[in-house]
Amino acid sequence: MTDPILALTGVTKSFGPIEILHGVDFALHPGEVHALIGENGAGKSTTMKILAGYLDPTGGQVTWQGKPMSFSGSEQAEDLGIIMIHQEFNLAEHLSVDQNVFLGRELRRGFLLDHKAMRAQTADLLGQLQCRVDPATPVNRISVPDKQMVEIAKALSRKARVLIMDEPTAVLTERETEVLFAQIERLRAEGVAILYTSHKLGEVKRIADRVTVLRDGTMVRSDLTADVSEDDMAAAMVGRELSDLFPPKPAHGAEPILEAQGITVPGVVHDASLTLHRGEVLGIGGLVGSGRTELAEAIAGLRPRSGTVRLKGQDLPANHVATAMRAGLVYLTEDRKGAGLLLDKTLRENLTLGQLDRFGSPLIDRKREEAALDSAIADFAIRAPERGMAVGDLSGGNQQKLLLAKTLLSDPQVVIIDEPTRGIDIGTKQQIYALIARLAAEGRSIIVISSEMPELIGLASRVVVMHAGRIVGELADAAVTEGNIVRLAMGLDGHEKDSAA
Amino acid sequence: MSMATTAPTRRPRVNLAVIAPIVALIVLILIGMALNPNFLSYANITNVLARSAFIGIIAIGMTFVITAGGLDLSVGSMAAFVAGLMILVMNMLTESMGGGLPVILIGIALALFTGLAAGFVNGILITRAGIEAFILTLGTMGIYRSLVTWLADGGTLSLGYEMRELYRPVYYDGILGISWPIIVFAVLAILGEIVMRHTAFGRHCAAIGSNEKVARYSSVAVLRVRLMTYVLLGTLVGIAVVMYVPRLGSASATTGLLWELEAIAAVIIGGTLLKGGFGRVWGTVVGVLILSLIGNLLNLTDFVSPYLNGAIQGVVIILAVVLQRNTGAAR
Structure with a gap:
């Protein structure tokens, strides 16, 4: 050679x-x-x-x-x-x-x-x-x-x-x-x-x-x-071993909370349907660009779409995020810096941005805001050297915790978390996994979108896999394995056979 | 309980961008006092304040528009158009109704409504039709300027003598020796500062200017807040006109010329970021005062030709922007 x-x-x-x-x-x-x-x-x-x-x-x-x-x-x-x-x-x-x-x-x-x-x-x-x-x-x-x-x-x-x-x-x-x-x-x-x-x-x-x-x-x-x-x-x-990074999965109820039917976003998502039950952690797997994020954003009212989204029997309108949030459905973006947080603003301003009407009207009650930040810092173990610092100066892990705190401030029933641990260290990952399990144990329903296979397997009891804008398969319990998810995500199995298979 | 309280806290350093406008204002006042003993006289101060009230009231609205990442170049022409229309209608009503207080009240209501409507048109075209604010307001600037010239038939629209006498006190009178424009400017500035700092609307403006996508993902009604900033600005233009018309009692093609640039300059000198995301109304007030004091100083002293007013104002604006860039986002 x-x-x-x-x-x-x-x-x-x-x-x-x-x-x-x-x-x-x-x-x-x-x-x-x-x-x-x-x-x-x-x-x-x-x-x-x-x-x-x-x-x-x-x-x-x-x-x-x-x-x-x-x-x-x-x-x-x-x-x-x-x-x-x-x-x-x-x-x-x-x-x-x-x-x-x-x-x-x-x-x-x-x-x-x-x-x-x-x-x-x-x-x-x-x-x-x-x-x-x-x-x-x-x-x-x-x-x-x-x-x-x-x-x-x-x-x-x-x-x-x-x-x-x-x-x-x-x-x-x-x-x-x-x-x-x-x-x-x-x-x-x-x-x-x-x-x-x-x-x-x-x-x-x-x-x-x-x-x-x-x-x-x-x-x-x-x-x-x-x-x-x-x-x-x-x-x-x-092929990597799953450690005890993940908390045990709580058992979930059979009562459907969120039903999405025939969601289509032109060009990116085609006729995707899914059901989420009370207290369930549902995973969405697939490659980057397979339409996972777009599906989630369409459900959360952040994109124009066709198809219906029903939350506890209530129809949610397309492209109206405020209604979805009020009804109890929130979406935590994968794009922390571009769509999640105002990097030049303080922790307090970021935390309450989506919920300002709850902090007094017409004037914002600064004390209540500070109190909310206190409990967020305590509950989510946010480590900020200075309270008044710009969020852009926080570490990625602390930004992610703040984003979680901000997203959960409205006390939602359904939380869609897109890439919960992208670009953060293993210790913070574990904290976030524990938090997700705790939310589910409290009776909330979670959708986790992730490119990291261990994350999906460790957190979700059921995983739907997307490929090229379509849901190509669903895996439950013992069938949720890395091999199965990867094969579906790569288009090797499933309804849609890729020529590469 | 929280990490923030146990962590060593650094003493907040004095941010140059925060205090720079105040320092500049104080320096200007000191220079004025040194150069001319009449500078701090009651007559001179009230004169400066009353003259700056028009630009000031408009600049308060401009602060919100710019903070939310927008811009409005049409306010000067809009003011001229509203003034022209107001005078025209009041003259017509004087003929049919015979003048008196009702005519003035109708004129004021008309000015406020026209300002609001003009702001709404700007806002709706920017938010719903998605036209770049700079281009759209450049267009409406030309439209309003041309409309007032047309209304005045190329000349000057003057309020009838009787009405002028009746309306005069709105500019020249006041309470406790402070004229109405100054009082209105002060009240609006305080209200504006409260709205900017302590209401959801102000917070939303800053969020949209900082990162529109984050605001949208946080369920902020981005388009509605944007629209509201232009409506607010238009209404304030209407209020400024209500104060301005009794001063001269006339409007022409040159009324309000370059007001938009003075208002924008005041906003920027005050420390509001031109690209949006951070704004402060009190800074804008300081900016307005700085700009009018420069002109006033040059008139009072023969040190520098008053013809160089524009040049000095220009230097101040450039300095303000350089300061902003060096110190990053002010807060």
């Missing part, structure tokens, strides 16, 4: 006090497609960003062509030929396709831009990708798969020696995926080292020469793809 062109040796990465990569060894060889797989939060993105110079490792060594390397930034990595295609597009929406492809490396003739040459070369690149987009079209007018193709064209136009692709096929149709694979095979033949991530294990099996599995920031196995089956990969991704 050839020497690796780009490698990591014992690389660790910490964000603040939390280490999320623990000594990762990883090597990319010229002319090889190397798949990196793992659950959400396993450390794939961090690994890729270290390889592409976006992040510095906290410990360990990055090696470029056998020599230790420390990138000053992604620009230096790009100059060396290490190109990363991000999952979120990195395109200037108002510029045309060719302007995007040559952004920052515009071709010139004298002082002036050589539009003709750029347009011709872009057309040529898109032709190779069998993408029928006119290079003069502004990017905001082309479809999502076409944007992905433009990103790939952009990468191809640079002389890539290492190409890092973060779930490139997530938004592509089967035909487009085939075209992409043909390009990957061509680049491999030209000696480019390719790092490829995907949740679609069938694709990994097909295109990758070697597969490395990450779990919780640790490399669990690295094998030639020929030696592992798809089920082996899934097992390696999820």
Whole structure:
């Protein structure tokens, strides 16, 4: 085998006090497609960003062509030929396709831009990708798969020696995926080292020469793809022991509290129905982008939808969050910083924002607000160095606890919690799990949406799994296993067979 | 009980952005006292305050609009239009009804209602039709300015002599030697400060300006609160006009010219964030006073030409924004 062109040796990465990569060894060889797989939060993105110079490792060594390397930034990595295609597009929406492809490396003739040459070369690149987009079209007018193709064209136009692709096929149709694979095979033949991530294990099996599995920031196995089956990969991704991180599941009643029928959000959720019982913790599993969040937001009145939502026999209107909240249904967002908390405001202002009418009218009673904050700090063990500090300066765990306190302030009957523990440490996770169990024991009904399989299994007695906007299966009691959820979420089982299966 | 009480608490440091407007105001007053002994005279002070009342009343409303992440460029033209319409209708009524107090009361009611309606139109188009506030109010600014020019037929609309005499006291009289515009401005400023700091509406304005999505997810009626800020501003424009018309008794195409920019400048100098999310009415009042004192000082002294008024005001505005950026979100 050839020497690796780009490698990591014992690389660790910490964000603040939390280490999320623990000594990762990883090597990319010229002319090889190397798949990196793992659950959400396993450390794939961090690994890729270290390889592409976006992040510095906290410990360990990055090696470029056998020599230790420390990138000053992604620009230096790009100059060396290490190109990363991000999952979120990195395109200037108002510029045309060719302007995007040559952004920052515009071709010139004298002082002036050589539009003709750029347009011709872009057309040529898109032709190779069998993408029928006119290079003069502004990017905001082309479809999502076409944007992905433009990103790939952009990468191809640079002389890539290492190409890092973060779930490139997530938004592509089967035909487009085939075209992409043909390009990957061509680049491999030209000696480019390719790092490829995907949740679609069938694709990994097909295109990758070697597969490395990450779990919780640790490399669990690295094998030639020929030696592992798809089920082996899934097992390696999820196979971890459940500790007593989770409290025992309380028994729930049979009385239905929340009934959602035929929920459809155009383009993201199709005809999803579910029932939630009194005191029950129901899990919703599925990949990021499978429509879980959109389904929850539609139920909570945060999105336009069709279909009915009935809470204790009362119909809740679409797109009217205040009614849902008054009726006793609340939604805790996964986007803590973007939709959950006002980062520049104090704890008190955040806590009471949704419930100000309960704190006096017309004037807000400051004392009652302070009292509410006192009990929130005590009940949720929020640790704030200063009472009057801006919420943005709190740690992620304390922000999450405050968000929980804020969401639960209305004393709801039904709580939908989206990613209850994203980006927080294990100790706080345990506190939040205990809280969820306590809420259920009090007779409230909870829906937990999570990308972390152990979380779903540890908390929920029943799990529905979504794939591509549809509920593809429901698992209860003993059938709630990581393997079953992953298989459904990946589209391997269930009503909707994916071609990858 | 709580971690917050056991944790070591740092003494809150004096925030420069919080006190800067007050410091600037005090410095201006000291300079004024040093340069001209008449500066602190009763006549001069009441004159400055009464003149700043119009912009001040409008700037109170502007504080809410800007805090909620909006902007209204149309208030100057709106004031001119409301004033023109008010004068026109009062003159017509004087002919048919023969003048007297009822005509004045109808005129006042009309001014308040027209202001409210104009604010409602701005607000409804911004919130429901989703037009950018800057663009929409730029449009309505031109519309109202053009309407008042048309109403006045290119000239000046003047209130009839008899009505002017009857209406005059609303600007020139007062209680305890303080004229009505100053009293109204003070009362509205205090009310505005209370609404901003101690009511759900004020809190919601700040939340929407800070992060609209968070506000929506927290079941704040974002569109309604936004709309209300523009309605409030329009109504305050109406009140300002009620105070303004008796001063000169006329309205023309140049009435209220650049008031919108003065109001916005006062709001920003006062420490309200232009991008929204934090606002304070008392700061706006200080901002209004700073702007009028600069003009007054230049008139009282021959130190600097009064023609440089705009330049000095401009420097103050720029300084205020630089201070805001350096100290982050003020509170």
